[in-house]
Amino acid sequence: MKTTILLFAVLVSFALRIQSQTVIDYDGNVYDTVVIDNQVWLKQNLKTTHDNTGTLIPNVTDSAAWANLTTWGRCYYNNDSAAYDSVYGPLYNWYVANANVCPLGWHVASNAEWQAAETFLGGATVAGGKMKEADTIHWADPNTAATNSSGFTGLPAGGRTNTGIFKFIRENGLWWTSTSYNSSNAWGLYMWYLSPGVEHDPISKKYGVSIRCIKNTNNGMEDIKDAGKCRISPNPAKDFITVDFENNQRFIIQVYNSIGNCVMQREFNNAKNTIDISSLPGGTYLIKLVGDTFNVKNILIKE
Numbered sequence: 001m002k003t004t005i006l007l008f009a010v011l012v013s014f015a016l017r018i019q020s021q022t023v024i025d026y027d028g029n030v031y032d033t034v035v036i037d038n039q040v041w042l043k044q045n046l047k048t049t050h051d052n053t054g055t056l057i058p059n060v061t062d063s064a065a066w067a068n069l070t071t072w073g074r075c076y077y078n079n080d081s082a083a084y085d086s087v088y089g090p091l092y093n094w095y096v097a098n099a100n101v102c103p104l105g106w107h108v109a110s111n112a113e114w115q116a117a118e119t120f121l122g123g124a125t126v127a128g129g130k131m132k133e134a135d136t137i138h139w140a141d142p143n144t145a146a147t148n149s150s151g152f153t154g155l156p157a158g159g160r161t162n163t164g165i166f167k168f169i170r171e172n173g174l175w176w177t178s179t180s181y182n183s184s185n186a187w188g189l190y191m192w193y194l195s196p197g198v199e200h201d202p203i204s205k206k207y208g209v210s211i212r213c214i215k216n217t218n219n220g221m222e223d224i225k226d227a228g229k230c231r232i233s234p235n236p237a238k239d240f241i242t243v244d245f246e247n248n249q250r251f252i253i254q255v256y257n258s259i260g261n262c263v264m265q266r267e268f269n270n271a272k273n274t275i276d277i278s279s280l281p282g283g284t285y286l287i288k289l290v291g292d293t294f295n296v297k298n299i300l301i302k303e
Contacts, residue, residue, distance in 0.1 A: 022261060025047070025048045026048055027047070034150070034152055036121070036150055036151075036152065037116070037117065037120040039113065041117070041152060042106070042213045044153070045089035045157060045210040046101065046102065046211040048101055049074065049090070051100050052101065052102070052103065053100070057073070057090075058072060060074070066160065066208070067163050067206065072096045072099065073096065074090040074208070075090065075091050076090055076091065077091065077169050078166050078169075084157070089157065091157065091158075091159060092176065092210075093205060094176055094180075094186040096211070097176035097177070097178055098178060098180070102211075105216050105291070105295050106214065107213060107216060108213060109214040110178045110179050111179035111200060112179070114175075114189055117131075118198050126145070126196050126197065128154075128195060131148070131150050131152040131154045131198070132147075132173065132191055133148055134146045134148040139170060139193050140156070140170045140171050142193070143193050144193065144194050144195055145196030154191050156168070156172055157209070158171070159207055171193050173190060174188060174189070174207075174209035175190070176188055177200075185202040185205060186203065186205050187200055187201075187202055187203075232287060232298055235300055236301035236302070236303045237301070237302060238302070240275065241277055242273065242275075243287065251267075251268060252266070252267050252268075253268060253273065253288070254287075254289075255300070256286040257283065257285060258285075280302050284299060284302075286299060
């Protein structure tokens with residue numbers, strides 16, 4: 001009984017630390033996270049060039065080709081990835097937003113999820129100021145009412161129209177939701193440098209705008225109850241461990257240290273997997289298994 005209580009306490013401690021720590025996508029891009037009410041968001045725009053099965057999202061530079069897309073497409077503002085990718089990330093059409101492009105265990109936020117965050121921050125008329133980066137390094141002056149008190153750090157990446165024209169860099173931050181409006185349009189939202197608010201509008205699915213991901217809700221205490229499904233042996237261990245999991249879906253194994261940083265990540269498709277941990281310093285680690293429909297945690301003692 002004492003061992004069970006101790007394991008529970010350690011898992012809760014780790015869960016609280018990694019809640020606001022880092023996430024890694026298929027390409028290896030590392031994202032910070034931020035908690036808004038009971039939601040966990042990526043703190044940066046999505047930057048991946050693949051969906052989470054490894055399928056490439058085409059980079060479409062030609063305006064006419066962009067305008068004719070009815071399938072996935074990404075681009076970079078003014079077709080200049082060197083200037084814009086590291087800060088703003090790609091611009092994606094909605095066909096990408098409707099796919100599994102977020103890190104495993106995450107998804108493109110719906111219109112309702114965005115609105116829930118705005119409600120918690122005081123409503124759509126003021127939430128933009130609390131979600132915009134609070135300076136004019138990236139935003140145009142005056143960046144009205146921007147405080148970033150939420151920690152969301154919204155940036156003005158601009159967008160690409162359905163005719164392939166690039167517009168609004170430094171003036172507007174535009175993001176897709178996963179919510180379709182009709183066969184041609186989907187719900188998007190924007191924050192403006194001259195407003196403290198957030199606006200939601202249906203826009204053409206052919207537009208290119210940013211994507212933010214939100215963590216799936218099958219996490220927290222429900223994950224801790226499933227810890228027994230993840231068996232680690234030997235434990236304690238020195239060089240190698242075998243992770244035996246009651247699930248044959250594809251999943252990612254992440255290893256977190258005691259301050260909540262992800263120090264190792266591996267992708268597997270099998271129920272039993274061997275991992276080399278010889279490079280890790282001795283200590284206590286959290287093993288996290290993340291799939292499309294599950295998020296399971298357990299503790300590893302490294303000798």
